[in-house]
Structure formats: C-alpha cells, structure tokens
Amino acid sequence: MGTILSIRDLWKIYPNGTIANQDVSVDIEQGSVHAIVGENGAGKTTLMKVVFGITQPKSGSISLRGKPFAPSQPSDAIQAGVGMVHQHLMLAPELTVAENIVLGVEPKNAGVFFDFDAAVRTARDISEQYQLSVPVDKRIDELPVGTRQRVEILKALYRNAELLILDEPTAVLTPQETDILFQTLDRLKEQGKTIVFISHKLKEVKRIADTVTIMRAAKVVETRAAEELTIEAIAERMVGHKIDLSRVPAPEQVGAARLSVRNLCMTRDDGVQAVKNVSFEVAGGEILGVAGVEGNGQTELVRALVGLLPVDSGEILVGSSDIASLSPKEIRHLGVSHIPEDRMEDGVAPLMSIQENIIVDRYDKPAFSTRLRIFWKKVLAHTVGLITDYRVRAGSPKHEISSLSGGNIQKCVVARELSADPDVVVASQPTRGVDIGSWEHLHSLIVEARDRGRAVFLVSADLDEILKLSTRIIVMYDGEIVARFDDASKVTATDLGPYMLGVKRQEADSAAVSA
Amino acid sequence: MTSLLDSIFSVEFLFAVLRVSTPLIFPALGVAITAMSGNINIGLEGIMLIAAFTGVIVSIYTESLMLALLAGVASGIFFGAALGYFHLKLKADIILAAVALNFLASGLTIFLLIVITGGRNTSALRSLTFPSFSIPLLRSIPILGPVLSGHNIMTYVAFLSVLVYYIVMFKTPLGLRIRAVGQNPDAARSVGIDVDRVKLYALMISGVFGALGGLYLSMGYVSWFSRDMVAGRGFIAVAAATMGSNLSLGTLLGSMLFGLVNTLTIYIASLDIPSDLVQSIPYLATVIVLAVYSARNFAPRKRRAAHRRRQRAQAHGKDT
Numbered sequence: 001m002g003t004i005l006s007i008r009d010l011w012k013i014y015p016n017g018t019i020a021n022q023d024v025s026v027d028i029e030q031g032s033v034h035a036i037v038g039e040n041g042a043g044k045t046t047l048m049k050v051v052f053g054i055t056q057p058k059s060g061s062i063s064l065r066g067k068p069f070a071p072s073q074p075s076d077a078i079q080a081g082v083g084m085v086h087q088h089l090m091l092a093p094e095l096t097v098a099e100n101i102v103l104g105v106e107p108k109n110a111g112v113f114f115d116f117d118a119a120v121r122t123a124r125d126i127s128e129q130y131q132l133s134v135p136v137d138k139r140i141d142e143l144p145v146g147t148r149q150r151v152e153i154l155k156a157l158y159r160n161a162e163l164l165i166l167d168e169p170t171a172v173l174t175p176q177e178t179d180i181l182f183q184t185l186d187r188l189k190e191q192g193k194t195i196v197f198i199s200h201k202l203k204e205v206k207r208i209a210d211t212v213t214i215m216r217a218a219k220v221v222e223t224r225a226a227e228e229l230t231i232e233a234i235a236e237r238m239v240g241h242k243i244d245l246s247r248v249p250a251p252e253q254v255g256a257a258r259l260s261v262r263n264l265c266m267t268r269d270d271g272v273q274a275v276k277n278v279s280f281e282v283a284g285g286e287i288l289g290v291a292g293v294e295g296n297g298q299t300e301l302v303r304a305l306v307g308l309l310p311v312d313s314g315e316i317l318v319g320s321s322d323i324a325s326l327s328p329k330e331i332r333h334l335g336v337s338h339i340p341e342d343r344m345e346d347g348v349a350p351l352m353s354i355q356e357n358i359i360v361d362r363y364d365k366p367a368f369s370t371r372l373r374i375f376w377k378k379v380l381a382h383t384v385g386l387i388t389d390y391r392v393r394a395g396s397p398k399h400e401i402s403s404l405s406g407g408n409i410q411k412c413v414v415a416r417e418l419s420a421d422p423d424v425v426v427a428s429q430p431t432r433g434v435d436i437g438s439w440e441h442l443h444s445l446i447v448e449a450r451d452r453g454r455a456v457f458l459v460s461a462d463l464d465e466i467l468k469l470s471t472r473i474i475v476m477y478d479g480e481i482v483a484r485f486d487d488a489s490k491v492t493a494t495d496l497g498p499y500m501l502g503v504k505r506q507e508a509d510s511a512a513v514s515a
Numbered sequence: 516m517t518s519l520l521d522s523i524f525s526v527e528f529l530f531a532v533l534r535v536s537t538p539l540i541f542p543a544l545g546v547a548i549t550a551m552s553g554n555i556n557i558g559l560e561g562i563m564l565i566a567a568f569t570g571v572i573v574s575i576y577t578e579s580l581m582l583a584l585l586a587g588v589a590s591g592i593f594f595g596a597a598l599g600y601f602h603l604k605l606k607a608d609i610i611l612a613a614v615a616l617n618f619l620a621s622g623l624t625i626f627l628l629i630v631i632t633g634g635r636n637t638s639a640l641r642s643l644t645f646p647s648f649s650i651p652l653l654r655s656i657p658i659l660g661p662v663l664s665g666h667n668i669m670t671y672v673a674f675l676s677v678l679v680y681y682i683v684m685f686k687t688p689l690g691l692r693i694r695a696v697g698q699n700p701d702a703a704r705s706v707g708i709d710v711d712r713v714k715l716y717a718l719m720i721s722g723v724f725g726a727l728g729g730l731y732l733s734m735g736y737v738s739w740f741s742r743d744m745v746a747g748r749g750f751i752a753v754a755a756a757t758m759g760s761n762l763s764l765g766t767l768l769g770s771m772l773f774g775l776v777n778t779l780t781i782y783i784a785s786l787d788i789p790s791d792l793v794q795s796i797p798y799l800a801t802v803i804v805l806a807v808y809s810a811r812n813f814a815p816r817k818r819r820a821a822h823r824r825r826q827r828a829q830a831h832g833k834d835t
C-alpha cells in the first residue's frame with residue numbers, strides 16, 4: 001500500500017546532552033501494525049514525540065504520505081491525521097471522561113455553548129463502537145488507572161487519526177481488555193489505518209504486529225517482518241540474553257505474620273463499597289499475590305495499607321501495631337514501603353532531581369543530614385549506587401527525574417522502596433513499563449527481599465508476574481476476596497480466570513483450597 | 516453594645532454588606548478565572564487601580580459614563596494582557612510580574628494625578644458615577660426590598676457577573692479548555708490546545724472583572740479617585756476566591772464573607788476601640804479563614820478524623 005510515514009537519519013539530543021535518537025531511519029507501511037520494541041531508555045517514546053510534534057529533532061527528516069512533515073506542536077500533527085496515546089496519561093483529572101474525550105473539538109450548542117449532553121452521547125457512542133467501556137460521566141480522578149488508559153485510547157480514536165501511535169497502551173490493561181483492544185486494532189487496520197505500537201510485552205507484539213523495529217541505545221538495530229521473528233529472538237536482540245519465565249521456587253521458610261488485615265471495609269467518595277470485609281495475612285518470607293481485574297478494590301486496599309485512604313471498619317496491623325490512625329510517614333517508620341501503581345502521581349515528584357526523589361523517605365536519617373544541612377555528597381554517592389544496582393539508565397543523578405524514560409522512572413521508585421529495607425513491601429504493579437530484561441532483574445530483587453524474611457504484598461495486572469513470584473495467591477472481585485490458593489505453584493492462569501471475572505467463587509468459609 | 520447589635524441586625528447593615536462586597540466580588544472572579552487556568556493572579560490590585568483612575572479621568576473629560584466604562588474595561592484588559600505578555604511570552608514569574616505591575620499602577624496613577632491636577636487637592640476631580648437603581652416590584656417587599664433594592668447598578672452587575680462566570684466556566688468550550696489547561700497543561704497541549712493562548716484569555720477576562728471592580732470603587736462607591744484607593748481588595752479577593760475553590764457560588768460567598776467582616780469593621784469603628792485594632796480585623800479574618808480552610812484539606816488529619824469517628828461509633832455500640 002505504500003509508505004505513510006518515513007523517518008530518515010533522525011537525531012534527537014535533549015538539552016541536557018542525552019542522545020535519545022541517533023541516526024534513526026524507519027519506514028511505516030500504510031495499513032500495517034508496526035511495533036517498536038527496545039530497552040527502557042532506548043528512545044522509542046522520544047521518536048514518537050518527534051512525530052507528534054511535542055519535541056523537535058536536531059537533524060533528519062520526516063515525511064508523511066510523501067510530503068515533508070515537521071510538526072512544531074501537537075496541533076500540527078493532529079491536523080495531519082496523527083493521533084497519539086501517551087505512555088504517561090494525559091488527562092485533566094477533574095474533568096469527566098466525556099469532557100476529556102471531546103476536549104479540543106467540543107460539540108457546541110447554538111454555536112457558543114459547550115454541549116455537555118452531546119459530549120456524553122458522543123463518548124458513549126465511540127465507547128460502544130470500539131467496545132472499550134468507560135463510565136462517561138465520571139471524573140477521571142475517580143477512576144482506576146486501567147480505565148484511564150481506555151479513555152486515552154478513545155480520545156485518539158475519536159479524533160479519527162489515520163496514523164495512530166500507541167505508546168505502551170496495554171501496560172495497565174487486563175488480558176481481556178487487551179484482547180478487546182487488539183480486535184479494535186485489527187478492525188482499524190482493515191479500514192486502512194496505520195498503527196504504531198510500542199510495548200514491552202513481546203507476546204502482544206507477536207500477536208498484533210506486521211513489522212517489528214528493534215531499538216537499542218538510541219539506534220535502530222533492525223526492522224523486520226514479524227513472522228520472521230520469534231519472541232525469544234526479539235528478546236535476545238533487545239537485551240542480549242535469554243529471558244526466563246519460569247516460576248520462582250517457593251521460599252524455604254515462612255515466618256510470622258508481618259501484615260494482618262482483618263475484616264476491612266472501605267467506601268469510595270461516591271458511596272460505593274470498594275472493599276468488603278477483606279481479611280488476609282502476609283508472613284515474613286513470602287509473597288502474597290493479588291490477582292484480579294483492575295478496579296475491583298485493589299487500588300483502595302493498597303492505599304489504605306500505606307495510609308493514603310481512611311477505612312470504614314476493620315483492622316490493619318503491621319507487626320502488632322494498628323496503623324489506622326497513623327500518617328503515611330509513621331507507617332513507613334514501622335517498616336512499610338510502597339511501590340505505587342501510578343508512578344507519576346504517587347511515586348515521584350516529576351520536576352525534582354533523581355537524587356532528591358531517592359532521598360524523600362530518608363533525607364532525615366543521620367547518614368544524610370543534620371537538622372541544618374543535607375550532605376549532598378553522600379546523597380549523590382547513595383544515588384549513584386542505587387542507579388547502578390537497579391540498572392537505571394540515567395545521565396546524572398542531578399537530572400530531573402521526568403527526563404528519564406518511563407521504565408527508568410519506575411526503576412527509581414522500586415530502587416527507593418526496596419533499598420529502604422522494609423519489613424513489609426506493598427508493591428502495586430511494580431514492573432509496569434519496564435523492559436523484559438529489567439522485569440527479570442526487578443523480580444530477582446523482590447525475591448531477594450523475600451528471602452531476607454520480608455513480607456511482600458504484590459498487586460499486579462500482569463498474571464505472568466503473579467504466577468511467577470507468588471507464594472500464595474488471592475483473587476479479588478468486586479471488593480471481595482473470592483478465592484484463595486495456598487500453593488501458588490499449582491495454579492495456572494486458566495484457574496484464576498473464572499474467579500477474576502466473577503463467574504466463580506469459593507465458598508466464603510471453606511478452608512483455602514489448593515487448586 | 517446593644518446599640519451595636521441593633522445596628523447590625525438592621526436593614527441598613529445588610530444593605531451595606533452588599534455595597535461593601537461589590538468591589539470584592541469582581542476581583543475575586545478575576546482571581547478565580549486565572550486560578551482555573553493554573554495561574555495565581557495577584558495583579559487584580561493594580562488592574563482595579565488603573566481602571567478606577569481611567570474611568571474617573573475619561574468621565575471628566577468626555578462627560579460620558581459609557582465611554583468611561585469602555586475605557587476602564589479596556590485598561591483592565593490591557594493590563595491583564597500585559598501580565599500575560601510578561602509571564603507567557605517573556606517567561607517571567609507571574610507573581611513577580613504582578614507585583615511589578617501593581618507598583619507600576621500605583622506610581623503611574625499618582626504621577627498622572629499630579630500632572631492632571633497640578634498638585635491641587637485631588638478630590639477636586641469629581642467623577643461621574645453610575646446610577647443607583649431601585650427595582651420596581653422588589654422595592655415594595657418588606658425587609659427584602661430595602662436590602663436588595665436601590666443599590667448602585669454595578670452591585671447588580673457584580674451578581675450578574677457571578678452568573679456570567681459560571682456560564683463561561685462550565686458551559687462554554689473556552690471554560691472547558693481553561694479548566695483543562697489548569698489541571699494538566701500537557702493533556703491540553705496533547706489534544707492540540709494552545710495552552711498559552713488559553714491562559715492569556717483567562718488573564719484578559721480577569722482584567723475585565725478587575726476593571727469593573729475598580730470602576731465601581733471610584734465611580735459608585737465614592738465619586739473621586741484617590742491614591743491607592745483599592746486598599747488591598749485585590750489581595751483579599753485572592754483569599755475569597757481560594758476559599759470558594761474558584762467556583763462561582765463559592766467565590767461569591769467568600770467575597771461576601773469578607774464584605775461582612777469589612778462592614779462590621781465600619782460599624783465597630785463607632786465604638787470606643789483603638790482604630791488600628793479595628794482596621795486589622797479584615798486582615799486577621801483573612802488569615803484565620805485561610806488557615807482553617809487549608810487545615811481542612813490536610814489528608815492525614817482526615818484519616819485521623821475518620822478513625823476517631825469510627826472509635827466513637829464502636830464505643831457507642833458497646834454502651835447500648
């Protein structure tokens with residue numbers, strides 16, 4: 001069908017000196033799904049930002065449908081029929097879903113007024129048309145991050161983009177949602193639209209892509225037809241070694257309960273019961289995995305555990321202290337650390353440096369400060385150590401943390417939380433957005449914490465991750481624990497599916513089963 | 516003391532509250548609309564002063580209320596746009612730019628006043644004023660009539676402006692864009708919205724509101740211009756709008772709360788209390804209200820409160 005987008009010899013150097021794209025050339029076929037894969041910080045997002053007009057290249061050229069194309073702002077790209085779903089969500093938190101979807105191309109009443117009803121109707125229509133269900137009249141900040149992601153996708157679809165760029169759209173989607181999205185993408189492809197798809201989940205890449213471009217350290221390694229590549233081959237070209245998906249052996253010994261939750265109930269601001277009578281314990285030396293479709297109370301539960309949300313009733317004990325009335329800082333002092341599901345919102349202060357973000361939880365320790373001053377040299381050394389241990393690809397610890405690539409920001413958060421040497425690790429989507437090499441690496445660090453006798457509470461939308469790491473698994477549906485598996489090694493994804501979807505549940509008082 | 520109470524529960528007092536609130540409502544709306552776009556605007560003080568001055572001068576030279584109104588509003592828009600130019604184009608910090616413009620407004624008006632009057636007594640400059648307006652049917656209702664009717668027309672415009680603000684903010688595409696820009700500029704940019712332009716519009720509209728407030732001060736509240744006559748209203752407006760979360764009704768109520776306090780101050784001044792003390796009441800009230808307001812939004816406190824409620828409920832359950 002011909003080339004729709006052609007990128008030639010493109011260089012992008014950020015003001016702080018980072019070379020993000022080096023001599024990149026890619027051709028994208030009209031009507032194809034073109035995947036771009038590569039390690040964290042390889043330059044995928046940067047390349048797409050150039051195409052979408054968010055940032056400008058130093059040199060090189062782009063042509064769109066054969067004509068030179070040099071967007072200086074997103075509106076240029078939008079007008080030229082380019083749409084983009086960003087890796088870090090771009091939504092106005094206090095506006096409703098419908099308002100976010102139509103923002104910029106608002107339906108009008110009598111030529112002057114914003115027609116909210118029409119916006120809601122439109123949003124509902126496209127949500128049905130593309131089978132991505134979203135509550136159109138809810139505010140964004142009331143929604144879990146998976147739903148927000150769907151809103152982003154709808155936003156781009158609504159604008160009728162001919163060339164649709166999706167930067168890690170499935171990072172927070174459930175497998176079911178991902179399936180639906182892929183059906184949508186197949187349909188769009190049939191209509192002649194072109195899709196650029198960035199993902200670290202190689203199974204998905206294999207399933208959806210026609211062509212794959214592999215990037216590494218700012219350069220294109222190669223571009224090939226997807227059918228010529230196996231998952232293993234892609235992974236190897238990306239990170240240089242084989243990837244191990246096998247389960248982690250069960251812990252040798254499990255200690256006493258470190259985190260106990262009893263009969264916990266929570267209500268959301270809108271009055272809906274988010275968590276219903278939830279009880280569980282996590283012992284030192286084990287990983288309790290929580291499986292479940294996102295939005296079934298996990299977010300609220302996690303926020304209660306770390307002191308960010310009040311509870312209606314029930315107890316949360318860390319060791320033997322009730323944390324219900326404690327502040328997040330006091331809870332941290334009891335040895336709880338938290339890897340939040342949304343790194344940009346709860347994980348980092350985006351405009352502060354990497355080292356400042358690393359020490360936010362420990363700046364007041366004698367090692368780093370007295371009452372009057374902070375020992376920046378020690379902070380720097382500490383940060384450099386963590387950057388090395390956690391394999392963060394960063395220029396200098398003094399750079400703004402938001403100048404890192406998404407996966408590298410995630411690694412910084414994990415580095416801070418695990419290096420605090422907590423008794424209890426509350427990890428929510430800990431590897432969201434990290435490349436497969438780092439995925440493996442972070443897993444080994446989490447397991448290491450477990451083997452040092454720490455209690456790990458793991459919430460993840462990535463079933464592979466749950467199955468790989470968990471000692472025990474619970475499944476949440478609609479705010480309740482609907483299944484418990486005391487021996488995770490015998491559980492498969494197929495066992496969990498019906499519980500996650502709410503079509504099956506274990507008897508409330510039956511002893512935990514091993515499937 | 517009883518006489519003070521008597522006078523407070525009087526029709527005249529309530530009437531005065533509305534009158535005193537008027538020059539707070541306007542700038543508070545100006546603060547609110549810029550805050551919605553993600554900027555703090557402490558430049559309303561200067562905008563009001565410039566417009567108050569422009570209105571008086573134009574009304575004297577042209578003897579036309581209409582032209583004075585137009586010129587005053589134009590000066591406000593110009594001032595708002597200037598703030599936008601410094602902040603958005605030249606990338607100056609908006610607080611610093613506003614402080615500079617406030618000083619400029621103060622100095623410039625004093626300078627021009629001296630040039631025009633030749634240093635004579637400034638109250639020689641008698642301005643035209645906006646007319647008062649008594650509302651035909653309302654007027655005859657007891658109590659409500661005398662409180663609500665007979666105000667300067669600008670007082671009614673102020674209340675109308677609250678409605679206009681609501682409509683612009685929540686019923687027009689521009690309002691939606693202003694809110695989006697304020698909440699997440701990157702999100703707005705990513706759908707092709709020109710963020711700087713939207714912020715500029717918000718500043719210009721705030722200039723219109725500020726100008727109306729200034730015009731009322733010199734051409735309704737009194738009928739002359741005197742140096743620095745805005746007297747901190749542009750700053751109290753920041754508190755009023757913040758208290759009202761920049762929403763239309765909230766901002767109105769916030770402004771009226773401060774209007775109430777200011778009116779009380781006027782009444783208390785008749786008692787035998789040191790006047791410096793009395794004059795500090797509105798500012799003290801501002802500090803207290805803001806402190807209470809921000810404490811309310813403090814998350815850990817919320818959690819503790821929820822915890823205490825729960826414990827009380829449990830204790831109560833055991834008793835019965």
Ligand SMILES: Nc1ncnc2c1ncn2[C@@H]1O[C@H](COP(=O)(O)OP(=O)(O)OP(=O)(O)O)[C@@H](O)[C@H]1O
Pocket residue numbers: 014015016018019020038039040041042043044045046047087393394395402403404405406407408433434435
């Ligand atoms: N605004 C910025 N300023 C400076 N450097 C930046 C900026 N944005 C990205 N970089 C750097 O450019 C490089 C490429 O980043 P990019 O976000 O394109 O990576 P990516 O391939 O999308 O990675 P990920 O898979 O983690 O999302 C990284 O080294 C990153 O630190």
Ligand SMILES: [Mg+2]
Pocket residue numbers: 044045046087167405406407
């Ligand atoms: Mg990226």
